[in-house]
Amino acid sequence: MNQEQPNPYNDDNEIIDVKPFFNAIKEGFKGILKTLVAIVLFYKKNIALFAVLLILGAIGGYFLDKKLKITKIFSQEIIIEPKYETNKYIYDFIDGLAKNLNDKAFLEKLQIDSSQVSEIKEITLEPIIQATDVLDGLHVKYGDQDYFHHIIEEYDEKTLEDDKYRDFYKYHRLKFDFNSESSDNKEVSKALLSYIASNEYYNKQLSLQLKQTKRNLEKNKETLLYVEEYLDKLNKNQGKQNKEIVVYAEESEIPTISSLLKRKNDLLNAINQQERTLTLDKELFEVVEYGNIIPQPVGVHKRLLLLLPLILCVGVSMIFLLLNISRRINSFIKD
Template sequence: MNIESTEEVNLKYIFRKLEKAFKAFLRICVSIFQFYKKKWALFLGILIIGFISGYILDSKYGFSKKYTQEIIIEPKYESKKYIYDFVNSLKDNLKEPSFLKRVNLDSNLVKNLYDVKVNPIIKATDVLDNLHRKYGSKEDFHEIIESYDPRVLEKEKYRDFYRYDRLVFVYRTNHTDNLKLSKNILEHIDSNSYFQKILDQNITQTEKNLKENKKTLKYLDDYLEKLNKAPIETDKDLIMIGDESELPTISSLLTRKQTLLNTITNQENILVLNNKLFDVVDRGEIVLLRTGISKKMIIKMPLLLFLMVSFLFAIKKMPSRIIRYINS
């Protein structure tokens, strides 16, 4: 019986203490509310001053700085989709140690990479050239292209229409090895084994065709020279080009020669210009990019001034409250 009464007394004591603490907490909340209600004009002015000073500091020092490098590339051999897929998944792949090893990159260097993206350089002439190659010149494609929204033309189904693409690397800091990172990534893209087989086969076939066409060109030159020197004695040396019923004339042979020269020029261009998966048209330098105001101080300054003034008022009233507490 004594034990139960003792427990009951202890519970009542605990509840009284909790009730007293709760009332004290409520008194504090009410007093804080009354204080700010009384000083609302002062603290409103402090907040306004804080916002203005924070905006000034952000405008002068608070720009979010990033460093960007733009590289213009010209994809070849229908490799555009592969390049886009590779770049779009690059940030995730850079988290894998095995991938970093293949690309020959250091993990510390990769941490400096903020973003990487690739977008087509939209030119209406590129689209028109593709449309005319596919459908001829029967329709007025200019009006169709002009009616399209540029955001629509950026979609994946139009990518192959454009000749050039812009590859953008964004870095957090201007590190000396940033150029190495972009260089190694481009070299890794260019070393794709599947496209290398296509590239090697195309180069080999082009070299073979070029050799044969040069032989044919030499034969035509020799024949035209012979025909020019002895036009009457060439009946027995006539060659047949095209239908058997058609005899070659100087005009037709010259046309054939010009066609052959154009073909040889195109093949030489392939060997010189199309010997890689893509060509780097322009490799830009790393430049400072201000991405906008960080808006850090515009939030911190009003809060800091608000807390400082509140703290000063609290210190000012602290001695009198301590004395009242001691006397009570």
């Protein structure tokens, strides 16, 4: 006798009941909602307590911040004016400084020790953005062209912060941030500035530039004296044609009072600039402003002013939670 085989396509063979599965999910969501409601009701019931904790925590955090000095960093800002195209050298030096400060040999060159740099938080250098500095630099490089004004006026400050404009800016802000107040902090900034100024390669260029400037200044002064003497002769002999002396004229040009006055003005401008260079540009950079070290507040997110109230509220919440769990356990054991 042949046994009847079950038909796999017959729906009457097996029926999977998924109702318990969905009931379990439903109960899980109910449990989560009950827990959330219980938490909200708990804080609503104890709102006065937690408000007091927040106020007391904020007051306590404020005074702890002041006492522990963790709300401040100590900053020194120094405004410098790089000379003789030393911008890139100075920026590269500052960029590599974080690594070099861990090198004992480098610290020996600075004549400071590791304990003196231990409180350094950060050292940064950034240009003081002036659009006119960019215009002046472009005029020197490419000539006096009006369209530069339109180009720069359309740029916002973020664009002008790009590194390609950095060399145009006259003044730069060197900022030292220290974690604490120490008498060694100023010694560190002085040592770094002295080391930057002692670069042998750039000092050779500086020496050569100053020698050439001094020589050109002497020649310009001699020429100016000659031009002034010639102008005096022309003034004394007005109405007479005097073609005997020709000074700095082109091949077929006879000097006139107008051309000589222009020449005199150019010489005076050149002499003024050269005297300025010899007086003010004797170093690789000029310290325009040497600021004092002053305390600065750090970001609010780092303060106990916010952290302590949060700790108090979480701590009290955990105490209530443990008490509730303990009460449930005791009730379960008794039952």
